[in-house]
Amino acid sequence: MGVAISIENAVKRFGKDTIINGLSLDIKPGEFFTLLGPSGCGKTTLLRMVIGFNSIEGGEIKVDQKVINNIPTNKRNMGMVFQNYAIFPHMSVRDNVAFGLKNRKIPASQIEAQVDEILKIVKIDHLKNRMPAKLSGGQQQRVALARAIVIHPEVLLMDEPLSNLDAKLRVEMRNAIKRIQQQIGITTVYVTHDQEEALAVSDRIAVMNGGVIQQIDTPKNIYQRPANLFVSTFIGLSNILSGKISVKNGETSIQIQDYTVPMSQLSQEVKDGQRIKVSIRPEEFIINQADGAGIPATVKSSVFLGITTHYFVALADGQEIEVIQNSDIWDIIPDGSGIRLAVQPQKINIYTEDGNKNLVVRRDQV
Template sequence: MTRIALQSLRKEYAGQVAIPDLNLEIEDGEFFTLLGPSGCGKTTLLRMIAGFNSIEAGTISFDGTVINDRPASERNIGMVFQNYALFPQMSAAKNVGFGLQTRKVPRADAERRIEQALDSVRMAHLKDRLPGQMSGGQQQRVALARALVIEPALLLMDEPLSNLDAKLRVEMRDTIREAQRKAGITTVYVTHDQEEAMAVSDRIAVMNLGVVQQVGAPAEIYRRPANRFVAEFIGKTNLLARDLLRQDEKAMVALGTGTELDVTGLVTPTASGRIQVSVRPEAVRAASSGLRATIVDETFLGSHSQVRARLETGEIIEFLEFSRRSSLWEEGAEVFLEVDRDMLTFFDLETGASIMQGTSA
């Protein structure tokens, strides 16, 4: 296992700054995900760790040793790429064993390790198949086995599931997480898919424009986002601009007719004025009283429906309906909405920074 420390990292391309000044620590055996939109710097950072990209400033350390000048071939890294990168003329077993061959591992030991690696991703029965005879999911399993078989100190994965269909992505992320736990290998995983990140990660670093916005466990990032960008990127949310008023020692927010919230103890003592309230769809439900709204539309998704309603302010708010009926709402129908105060988060309107007590990036 390997502990990674990234200190004051800077990356430029032709004078354009991709990563200005980045600091991160990744623990031994941790499944750590770099999450963000396209162009945020996550793949660039992964390639810097791998030794494929140059570093303009800062240091990368493995277990306390700076490895900036160590070539990629000497970093003992297993890599799983987006496009699998399998040799088309080689069987699954030979693809998996290629790294052992270049390391001159004795044949008997190599065969044992190849069998174990293929078995760990449930591909032992297809060891003689060529990549062209495999599905995308099977090819990705072989690519994962190839990365694991060399017993690397560090496993790097760059958007490994992006070429698979939705069902296979769910199946493969479970396989990846299971294999990583069994091997105990420190893993850095890159994705733009927030659901995927939350499903596999011990911790997540949310990135935007080369800057880490927040680091934390999936539940922490979802429930207590450090800023508006994180709240919007991780899952869905309704953002409502409202006034935070101080009344004696209380902090109050009026969401609308019939709904005034006491947020004392939730927001910082100095916060006041115009703010944004982040309301997750699951924090809203139809009720007998509360915010008055008019149904805009309903989208049936099987296990639940997504319902959009227009508040009296003209704002659209989305909520979830878990009734077994295929349709509950008609366009134009009136509804009252109740909001769970304890599931809300609050941000400064101008900066987008969290004004929740105890939230940190």
Template sequence: MSVSIIVDNVVKKFEDTTVIDKLSLQIKPGELFTLLGPSGCGKTTLLRMIIGFNSIDGGSIRIADKEVNHIPVSKRNMGMVFQNYAIFPHMSVKDNIAFGLKNRKLGKEEMEKRINDILRVVHIEKYKDRMPDKLSGGQQQRVALARAIVIHPEVLLMDEPLSNLDAKLRVEMRNAIRSIQQQVGITTVYVTHDQEEALAISDRIAVMNGGVIQQIGTPKSIYERPANIFVSKFIGTSNVMKATLKVENGEKYIQLSDTYQEKMANLKDQAKPGGTVLVSVRPQEFMINEEKVGLKGKVIRSMFLGINTHYFIELEQGEEVEVIQDADAVELIPEGATVYLKVKPTKINVFSSEDETTLIKVGGINESK
């Protein structure tokens, strides 16, 4: 049966430095929950606290409502998949997978059944007698995954498991991990710095920076409605521009240039007129229009990528923005050409220039459900 994980005000210090300070989150039974952030943000430290490799200096971690703070690693019934696979080079695939089962002193018949079952799940049955040096990186990672799952742990922890693979294998393995996790139904905590990877596999994501959770939500909610500028820039590509907030006849507008403004129907009441705001526009949220209305700019360079074209445009104000257009939407625009850009007001995000938090009215910015 899948279990929940509750992290309640945990603290972790290394000597005089606090790397995680009173962090809390709740992971649902059977969920694939990803800790996402740049190097040094505390995500691996938190993962190691959950499994017991790092001590907990404050707060508590509960698995299925049982506190595990002082339970040894060997007693926590968790499986771990490491960045470097950590499979034994002198053991065959089958023996690697059997290692944890032997430590649990399972009977031979039950052990054989579990090994054969997990070999089928991770699709490496035909390699069971091979040695690790005869396997590809992706196959070795499947062995590591099988070894972690075969012991029937309550929780599966994965620390940057795909970072040593090439781009094509990463896509293949992230799809495999998602499929296997759903099939097994095990509560999984996944650590990565790769935003695309996190968006592709997660039920929910916690975006971290400096040991602090910036936002928790589904991949879609975090991508579409980031809680602050950091999340907006870290998840995907965002063009961030300054604008002025205006109110006319009771309606709110963002003034993006002297001649261009857009009405915004979804701004919070705290958004006050006359002040400067930060507007985040993803490349696909720009529209190139032929009516000479919008932000005026010049095409600096372009990249044709098959289904779409990326344009890099220098605006009159001096800012450079990236714009993505469907390849068949407009004719290829030559470098040096003058264009006018409008934004999609229902898609863009607006942030306070003071604390850089969102001014968009949405449900579940920091959802925990």
């Protein structure tokens, strides 16, 4: 079973620049926890603080309630997998994986068995005697992963481990990493800027921006109920429309242009006439005929992708949005056609005008 990690009011400065200011989060034992955000948001800085490569100027980092701020990196019992693999080119696969065990003075009689065991787990035991130059990118990444976990660390840290692989190999390796992590049950902190990757592997995700955590939640909740407009637009694709709240006779709805949508799950704090931002993912639209209910729009172009068809449409005010529909609903709508866009009220998200707060009340928070 893995260990718990607690970060309390962590501060990181580089000179006069404060990169992280009072960040707190808790990671559960055995959890696959991902730090996700755009480049420069502080996620790798935080990861390097956990392992000890970066100092901490304020707050505490605890592993199973033990403060590790001043413990040297080599005493923290953590394994790390880097973006560039960092395996030794002059050593065989076996010797690369055995390196950490030798540094820990593990008896030679035990090293062979431990190396063989971990190579089987990462499925490269048949490559034990091969040199890194003869390995593919995915195989090199498996060597780096095996070397990190063969020492039985309390925590596994991974910094953009798949970014150097091609698209097909990334999918293959992310599935392998998740399988291996579940098999060994190690607490894992994973850094990536790839939203799809984060959704695929994580138990929970912390979305970061500007050194600040915007939301910590499960992949499903992050995608379906983003906490604010930044998360909504960073995770997946969202169309953002302006609208306002209507409260009449105890019934609440939203208005987008001349289209009214009854909304039963909004916060009780909303007020009649309140300006809002409406976040609608492409698949949350329903296309109606031009004389039906919805927001008036014109089809500019379409892309047929087998199961789905992607429509690029323009609203009356010139705003362009994307709509995704199942291809078997009807024939592809010709370019230039007038349509109406209705929405699925239970799926869309409503934000304050500044985008800082989601006004939809989640079922698990009622």
